Amino acid sequence: MIKIFIKENCNYCGDCLARCQYLGYDTEKAIAEFKKLVDDQETPVLSDCVTCYACNEYCPKDANPFDLIVQRQEEHNSVNIPEGMKQMIADQLKPPGLKGPIDTEGKMVMSICVFADHPKFYEGQLFKDLKLISGRNFFCNLLYLHTGQESVIKQRAQTIIDNLASLNVPEIIFFHDECYAFTTKYAPGLGINVPFNSIHLYEYLYGYLKHNKDKIKKLGLKIALQRSCSNRFNPEVDHFVDDICELIGVERVAREYDRENALCCTAPQGQLGKGDMAKENIKRNMDDAVKHGAQAMVTMCPMCYDTLKRPIRKAGMKKLFIHELVRLALGELDFETLK
Numbered sequence: 001m002i003k004i005f006i007k008e009n010c011n012y013c014g015d016c017l018a019r020c021q022y023l024g025y026d027t028e029k030a031i032a033e034f035k036k037l038v039d040d041q042e043t044p045v046l047s048d049c050v051t052c053y054a055c056n057e058y059c060p061k062d063a064n065p066f067d068l069i070v071q072r073q074e075e076h077n078s079v080n081i082p083e084g085m086k087q088m089i090a091d092q093l094k095p096p097g098l099k100g101p102i103d104t105e106g107k108m109v110m111s112i113c114v115f116a117d118h119p120k121f122y123e124g125q126l127f128k129d130l131k132l133i134s135g136r137n138f139f140c141n142l143l144y145l146h147t148g149q150e151s152v153i154k155q156r157a158q159t160i161i162d163n164l165a166s167l168n169v170p171e172i173i174f175f176h177d178e179c180y181a182f183t184t185k186y187a188p189g190l191g192i193n194v195p196f197n198s199i200h201l202y203e204y205l206y207g208y209l210k211h212n213k214d215k216i217k218k219l220g221l222k223i224a225l226q227r228s229c230s231n232r233f234n235p236e237v238d239h240f241v242d243d244i245c246e247l248i249g250v251e252r253v254a255r256e257y258d259r260e261n262a263l264c265c266t267a268p269q270g271q272l273g274k275g276d277m278a279k280e281n282i283k284r285n286m287d288d289a290v291k292h293g294a295q296a297m298v299t300m301c302p303m304c305y306d307t308l309k310r311p312i313r314k315a316g317m318k319k320l321f322i323h324e325l326v327r328l329a330l331g332e333l334d335f336e337t338l339k
Contacts, residue, residue: 005068007038009061016055016065021263022277023048037068045069046078050274051146052264053232073148081147090144090152095137095159102167107131110173110204111164114139115302121175124332126208126323130173137163140182142230146268157187161194171197173204177301181233201300202240205326209247216329218249221296223325224289224317225252226308227262228301235260241322248329253292257285265304282308286315296320296335313339 014030017023023045025033036043049069056066073079081089093114109131112122116134140160141153161183164172174180183198209216225241238259245252257263263285266278285308289297296318299305305321312319318338320328327333 005065005071006061006063009063010034010038010059010065011061013060016059016063017045019058020055021261022050022052022281034065037065037072040072040075046073046076047080049073049078050264050266050277051268052229053145054229054260054262054264057232057235057260070145070148070150074150077148079148086147086149089147090149093136093139093141093143095139095156095163098137098163098166102133104131104167104169108171108173109133109167109169110175111138111179112175113179115175118302121302121321121323124323124327125330126205126326133167138179140176140179140186142178142182142186153186154190157182157190158192161187161192165195167196169196171199173199173201175201177201177228177230177234180237181230185233200234200237200240201322202237202244205323206240206243206247209244209326209329212330213247215331216248217331219325219329219335220249221328221335222251222253222293223320224255224292224294224297225258225262226265226285226297226299226301226304227258228299228304229264229268230301244322244326248326250325250329253289253294255288255292255294257288265299265301265307267303267307282311286311286317289317290315296325298322298325 012031012035014027014034017025017030017034018027033043033045037045046069051070053066056064059065107130112132112134114134114136115121122132138160141156144150144152164183174183180198180200183194187194231238242252263281266281269278269281294317297308297312298320299308300322305319309319318335324333328335
C-alpha cells in the first residue's frame with residue numbers, strides 16, 4: 001500500500017464514504033463530498049471523520065482515500081487542536097535517541113511499543129523466551145493519524161526503522177497492529193528499506209499453538225472480536241484469528257460488526273470531542289456481541305482493551321486480550337475466575 005491518495009485509481013464510486021458507519025451518507029452525497037475533498041473545497045468530512053482508516057479498506061480501487069482525508073485534516077487543522085497543544089502532543093512520543101546497542105541475548109525479539117505499563121499482558125510461557133523491547137525509540141507514531149499530524153510520522157519514520165534495524169536481528173515480532181503496519185506498509189510506502197522481517201502477534205500466537213498442540217485444551221467458548229482500527233492496514237493477517245479459534249475450539253461469532261464492518265473502539269471519537277457518538281457506538285457494538293451469544297470480547301489493541309473494559313463487563317461478557325485467549329487454551333488461566 002502506497003501511503004498517498006492515488007487519484008488515478010479513484011473512479012468516484014463513493015464507496016469509501018457511503019460505507020462509512022459514522023457519516024451516514026448515501027452514494028450521491030458520498031460522491032459529492034469526496035469530490036470536494038479532491039478539489040480541496042470545504043466539506044464536513046474533515047471534521048466528522050473519526051479516523052478509523054476503514055475507507056482505505058472499503059475502496060475497491062486501492063486509491064487510499066483516508067490518506068487524502070488525513071492530509072487535508074492536517075492542512076486545515078480540522079481536528080481543532082490548538083497549535084501549542086499540537087506541539088505538546090508531538091513531543092510526548094518523540095524518539096529520544098538510542099544510548100547504545102541493546103543486547104538481544106540471542107532471543108527472538110518482540111516490540112511491545114509503548115505499552116510497558118501493561119505488565120500483565122506479557123506474563124506466561126508465550127513470552128518467557130522472548131526479548132521484549134519497548135519505548136519511544138521503537139514506537140511507530142501512527143497514533144498521529146488520529147490527530148491530523150501525519151507529517152510527524154513522516155519526519156520520524158526513517159529514525160524509527162533505523163532504531164529497529166540496530167537490533168541486528170532477522171525478524172521482529174510486533175505486539176501491536178500499528179507497529180506491524182508501519183514496518184510492512186507505511187515505511188515501505190515512503191520508500192524506506194526495512195531490513196528485517198516483521199511478524200504479527202496473531203501469526204506468532206498461531207505458530208506457538210501449532211508447536212504446542214499437545215498442551216491445548218479445547219475451550220468451547222463463543223467470542224466476539226474487537227477488530228482494531230490499525231488492522232485495516234493489514235487485513236491479510238485476520239485469518240490467523242480464525243486459525244487460532246479452530247485450533248483451540250473457540251467460535252468467533254458471526255456478528256454484524258466484525259471483519260470489514262467492524263466498529264472502532266471509539267477511543268479516537270472520545271479524544272476528538274465526539275463523546276455522544278462514542279457512547280452510541282459502544283452500545284451498538286456491545287449489544288451486537290451479546291445478541292450473537294458471545295461470552296467474551298477479545299481485543300488485540302491495548303487502547304481497545306482499556307476503552308472497552310467497563311462496557312464489556314457491563315454487558316455481561318469477559319474481556320480478553322488475544323493472547324489471554326491462548327493462555328486459557330494452554331491451561332494457564334481459568335475462564336470462570338477472569339474478571
